[in-house]
Amino acid sequence: MIGEALYTLLSTYQPLTELIEKRVYSIAFRQTGVFPSVAYNVKNERPLPCSGPQGTRIGRLEVQVLANDEVELETIMNRLLSLNGFDGVVDGYAFTLELSQEEIDFDEDVEDLTAFFKAIPFDFYATKL
Secondary structure, rough: HHHHHHHHHHHHHHHHHHHHHOOOOEEEOOOOOOOEEOOOEHHHHHHHHOOOOOEEEEEEEEEEEEOOOOOHHHHHHHHHOOOOOOOEEEOEEEEEEEOOOOOOOOOOOOOOOOOOEEEEEEEEEEOOO
């Protein structure tokens, strides 16, 4: 599945794992998780209308970061930004990632937040090989 392949990409992307090790979670962070960590969510996955027999799919990958401080947060975000333009094969899918122009909606009025949070959206194209 595409979500599993995106997990593989994030959990093996060396510039990112240098900072977060294997702390990559699907959809939501663990309540008692260790920081820094990354959570991802695949949204609006659908077939590309003009795709051929390979069945290219498009969608949105939202990557959220929790960090201990602002410097750590910005460092991780910069590593994630380096995925912009990614074009490669992961777990049998040919992927292209492009930074999305859409913003991510989230609740900034969390009073008990003990970590620094930021999110970044990517548009993806995936073809099963």
